[in-house]
Amino acid sequence: METLIMVGQLLLGLSILVGVHEWGHLIAAKTFGMRVEKYSIGFPPKIWGKQIGETEYSIGAIPLGGFVKISGMIDESLDTKNLSAEPEPWEFRAKPAWQRLIVMMGGIIVNVISGIIIFIGLAMVNGEEYIPKEELNKAGIVAYDLGEQLGFKTGDKVLSINGRDYDRFSDLLSPDLLLGTDSYYTVLRDGKEVRVDMPNDFIDKFADKRNRVNIISPRLPFFVQSVVPGSLASDAGLETGDRIVTINGREINYFDQLSGMLDSLRGQKIAIQANRNGEILEMTTSVDDDGTLGFVAQYELNYVTRDFTFGEAVSEGTYNAFAVVWLNIKGFQKMIAGDVDVRKSLSGPIRIATFFGGTWDWNNFWRIVGLLSMVLAFMNFLPIPALDGGHVMFLTWEIVTGRKPSDKFLENSQKVGMVILLSLMAFVIINDTISLF
Known part of the structure; x- marks a missing residue:
């Protein structure tokens, strides 16, 4: 279907x-x-x-x-x-x-x-919805495999791009940046400013659809939004509003810490400490074979939402439309320079169909x-x-x-x-x- x-x-x-x-x-x-x-x-x-x-x-x-x-x-x-x-x-x-x-x-x-x-x-x-720089840098980023190859580390707080300030999380991987030359980030890591350089051929790796969600994401504080009835989390006693603070004695502040730890403990018994209205509760349970406990997380991240007037929409829409043309020009320059594999950059009808997705x-x-x-x-x-x-x-x-x-x-x-x-x-x-x- x-x-x-x-x-x-x-x-x-x-x-x-x-x-x-x-x-x-x-x-x-x-x-x-x-x-x-x-x-x-x-x-x-x-x-x-x-x-x-x-x-x-x-x-x-x-x-x-x-x-x-x-x-x-x-x-x-x-x-x-x-x-x-x-x-x-x-x-x-x-x-x-x-x-x-x-x-x-x-x-x-x-x-x-x-x-x-x-x-x-x-x-x-639609207006626009985005994560502002100030909100992003409260906890920093999560660096996945490709992000680590680039030079990021989980917890990095991105201060600037190419020596200039930025507004929102999406700026960190904007097409204009990926298609640029000699781009770099300045990040705050362990109290020190560190430069993270982006190779000019990085867009070639990003062009692989398997890598597009494998670079960086915002780090997410969380709490339990709901518990699946009959799940391991339900049997352990987790309830809506609980905050998991430790697993097997290791501190948990962010969802990436939780998911990484549960993935490494599949099928094993664990000890959980949860904060419920200021009270620390002890629980024991097992991790499912798919690395989950059976609850839905609510992320604590504040998005900025903005509605456009007609005049603002005309300006924004026109800019976004011509940005597509400019990015195509830069993409051709990358292909001519050999920084991008043509096979990963040119899309035919089959790949274009996947852009639309399987839901209408x-x-x-x-x-x-x-x-x-x-x-x-x-x-x-x-x-x-x-x-x-x-x-x-x-x-x-x-x-x-x-x-x-x-x-x-x-x-x-x-x-x-x-x-x-x-x-x-x-x-x-x-x-x-x-x-x-």
């Missing part, structure tokens, strides 16, 4: 993104009097179609893209049979270069606008769709023939020099671009499949 939900979200998300992208081309073309023969969400074979005026609107069986077919344009269809004749007034090739440029930019522009609107909507609806969460769905909308705009702007950016490159050349590339050159460029894109698609699908195992 989870797989079906992931696939359903992926298909819906791609349909929305492809639909608005191709609509951007269509509306720009029709605005300038160009004839749009076909508008399709998905690639052939066609599973549904309807002719409205001069345009056939259809849905294809392969939901990994879409297209508009504009008369007189050399596109991925490579239909050139009518290009030897004189151009008709309603053909793409008959229009001024600046109009053709706007048509080719139409999909990119609409994807950017869609991404901004989505991020503004999310900011309006509309907030997460729209966040992923907004992100993908900006990524789609960025990727389509790359100067690769067969992408919008390839057409923009040739049209810009025509506007600047006054010389239009020949139809034969454009046709051959499209062929080269299609080979590049199909090879890239095959790579990411194979790479996604391998990453599942």
Whole structure:
């Protein structure tokens, strides 16, 4: 069922993104009097179609893209049979270069606008919730395996990032920081300031989904929120509101101490001291084979919540949308520099489906769709023939020099671009499949 939900979200998300992208081309073309023969969400074979005026609107069986077919344009269809004749007034090739440029930019522009609107909507609806620096540094951080490899230790209090102050816990592993160069933290450890350097290739380890929750987290004071009836904790006498202060005589202040100790004592009997309304109670029980006692913990961590006005949401949403583009640029720089393994950084449809998750969460769905909308705009702007950016490159050349590339050159460029894109698609699908195992 989870797989079906992931696939359903992926298909819906791609349909929305492809639909608005191709609509951007269509509306720009029709605005300038160009004839749009076909508008399709998905690639052939066609599973549904309807002719409205001069345009056939259809849905294809392969939901990994879409297209508009504009008369007189050399596109991925490579239909050139009518290009030897004189151009008709309603053909793409008959229009001024600046109009053709706007048509080719139409999909990119609409994807950017869609991404901004989505991020503004999310900011309006959700506001933001975060752990401020002051709250984080009351107890410091928990360093997991990858965090320890980086140089952190449990209990560290992070004072600054790259010598500058920060606002919240999420800043410690922000994408901008991970994609930066020569980044470092200053932490307070045992009363001394210590520098923790982040290797420039650290993002390569972070790109592995198994490591993303294996770096650092806030250290969490806790108490017993509820006890599972019939559990070992219930049999021992633990009650709601109790605070576990020792296990086998060892002091417990934070949940990471408790979970680490219980994990090492699976199946063994233990002695517990619990504070109940100021009274210390002695209890004995055993640890379950999965390293638990059978209670739900309530963490004592104060989050800051903030609601946005419409103006603030516009500012925040626009910033978040363009931050996606900036991070993509930095990611490409990392790949070119060799700091990031391409296999871990490029995602195809299989891996994108996992981003949506196995439960239908509309907030997460729209966040992923907004992100993908900006990524789609960025990727389509790359100067690769067969992408919008390839057409923009040739049209810009025509506007600047006054010389239009020949139809034969454009046709051959499209062929080269299609080979590049199909090879890239095959790579990411194979790479996604391998990453599942």
